[in-house]
Amino acid sequence: MHDRFIFANLSPELENTSWERYRFYRQWLLLKDAHAEKLFDLHAKKMAEINPDSLWAVNGLVFAAQRDSVHVHINSSTKISFGKNAKITFVKSADSIRYFFTEQKNKKIIFSLESGEKLFSTESDQIESLTSDLLIATKKSKKGLLNKSGKLLLPFEYDALVLNNKNQISLLSNKKFGLYDIRSGKFIKPIFERNVALLDSETLLAFKDGHYGLINWDAKPITHFDYDEILPWSENVIWTKKGFEWSLTNFREGRDLMRLVKSFRVFSTLGDEKLALVKQENYFGVLSSTKGLIIPASFSDISNFGSESEPLYFTTKEVDEAGIVS
Numbered sequence: 460m461h462d463r464f465i466f467a468n469l470s471p472e473l474e475n476t477s478w479e480r481y482r483f484y485r486q487w488l489l490l491k492d493a494h495a496e497k498l499f500d501l502h503a504k505k506m507a508e509i510n511p512d513s514l515w516a517v518n519g520l521v522f523a524a525q526r527d528s529v530h531v532h533i534n535s536s537t538k539i540s541f542g543k544n545a546k547i548t549f550v551k552s553a554d555s556i557r558y559f560f561t562e563q564k565n566k567k568i569i570f571s572l573e574s575g576e577k578l579f580s581t582e583s584d585q586i587e588s589l590t591s592d593l594l595i596a597t598k599k600s601k602k603g604l605l606n607k608s609g610k611l612l613l614p615f616e617y618d619a620l621v622l623n624n625k626n627q628i629s630l631l632s633n634k635k636f637g638l639y640d641i642r643s644g645k646f647i648k649p650i651f652e653r654n655v656a657l658l659d660s661e662t663l664l665a666f667k668d669g670h671y672g673l674i675n676w677d678a679k680p681i682t683h684f685d686y687d688e689i690l691p692w693s694e695n696v697i698w699t700k701k702g703f704e705w706s707l708t709n710f711r712e713g714r715d716l717m718r719l720v721k722s723f724r725v726f727s728t729l730g731d732e733k734l735a736l737v738k739q740e741n742y743f744g745v746l747s748s749t750k751g752l753i754i755p756a757s758f759s760d761i762s763n764f765g766s767e768s769e770p771l772y773f774t775t776k777e778v779d780e781a782g783i784v785s
Contacts, residue, residue: 463492470504484516486534498523503535518549518556519572533575552588558607560586569594569609579609589628593641595620604628604639613639617649629654638663645676658697662710664689673697673710682710692733693748698723707746717752727767734770736761745772 463477466488479492487507488499491514498508498521508514508530511523521532524543531539531547541547541561550558550569558578560567567586569578583596586605593612594605602620604613613620619631630637630649637649638657647655653666658673662681665674672684688700695711707717720737723746727734733748737756744756754761758774765771 469501470499470506472506473499482516484521485519487516487521487532489514489516489521498532500535507532507538518559520559522547531575533573537575539570539575550586550588550594557588557591558594571607578607579605581605581609589620589622590641612644625657627657647674647676647678650678658691659694682713696748717746726763727770729768 463479464481465477466473466481469488477492478490481491482489483501486500486502488501490497490499495510496508496514497506497510498514499505500507507521508523508525511525511530513524515522523530523532527543529541529543529545529547531541533539545561548560548562549556549572550560552558557572558569559572560569562568563580566580566582568580569586570576571578581596583598583603585597587595589595589604592607594607596603596605596615598615600618601615602617603611603615604620605611613628613630617630617632619629621629621631623629626641628639628641630639630647632649635649636651636654638647638655640646647663647665651665651667652669655674656664658664661675663674663676665672665678665684667684670684671686671689673681673689675681686699686701688698690698692698692707696707696709696716699706699708703721704718705720705723706715707720708715717737717739719739721739723735723737725733725735731749735746735748737744737746737752739756741759742756743758743761744752745754745761747753754772754774758776760775762773763770764773
């Protein structure tokens with residue numbers, strides 16, 4: 460004899476019944492035996508479907524096919540009905556699924572997975588969810604950006620749209636790169652040879668003609684494009700590299716604070732302060748992002764015998780003529 464399952468104290472509709480199989484799915488109880496299926500709503504404590512032709516659940520929704528229609532149960536108060544032959548597709552997402560769509564006459568009708576609300580329709584060939592509020596749509600192999608109301612934020616001109624971790628979207632078109640800021644709507648056209656990156660809220664790092672430089676959101680240069688590498692240091696101050704030498708540069712004032720640096724290594728980052736061991740010529744010093752040069756570059760070696768929060772520097776200086784180390 461096979462085990463059967465009884466559910467007590469849920470609803471009078473379930474009293475004196477037993478089932479071969481059951482499944483709890485979010486707020487739903489899916490029941491099945493050899494002759495019947497039922498869908499019970501645990502929140503509303505009532506039957507939502509009685510004897511559908513088939514019953515299944517996926518991506519937070521419950522589907523019930525009955526005669527010529529498919530019912531999509533979103534929650535206790537929202538149920539959407541489609542024709543039985545309607546194809547329901549979930550919108551691809553890098554994280555959680557947020558949307559689904561059906562197709563009617565070459566149009567995709569987009570619905571919210573959470574509320575069941577019909578959001579908009581689009582003639583795009585493909586569509587995918589980028590964030591909770593933005594979708595990437597594709598037409599004839601070109602991508603554009605839509606918000607969840609269907610408004611076109613970026614036209615269908617791009618080969619790729621890639622979200623970074625700073626709420627910007629990297630734009631690629633004809634092997635050139637640009638940038639779109641989601642919060643402000645600021646925009647850099649794809650005219651640069653590599654990804655455009657944010658240095659601060661108003662300054663961006665770009666690459667063209669084989670070199671790096673800084674630009675503003677109007678794509679106007681702040682510095683010359685003649686650096687092999689640029690790295691951030693502090694407010695308005697960057698490390699710039701030409702050939703084999705680094706300089707510490709205040710790009711707002713257009714002047715170098717430190718030059719002829721062969722190498723530097725950041726060894727501490729606490730709060731707003733960074734500390735770096737810098738090498739000028741053949742000598743070492745210690746540079747602070749908030750206090751400047753705290754140990755001049757005049758020592759043969761520098762070691763930190765303390766901690767990151769409380770450094771204790773041991774320095775050595777060689778005197779070649781006398782063969783003395785002090």
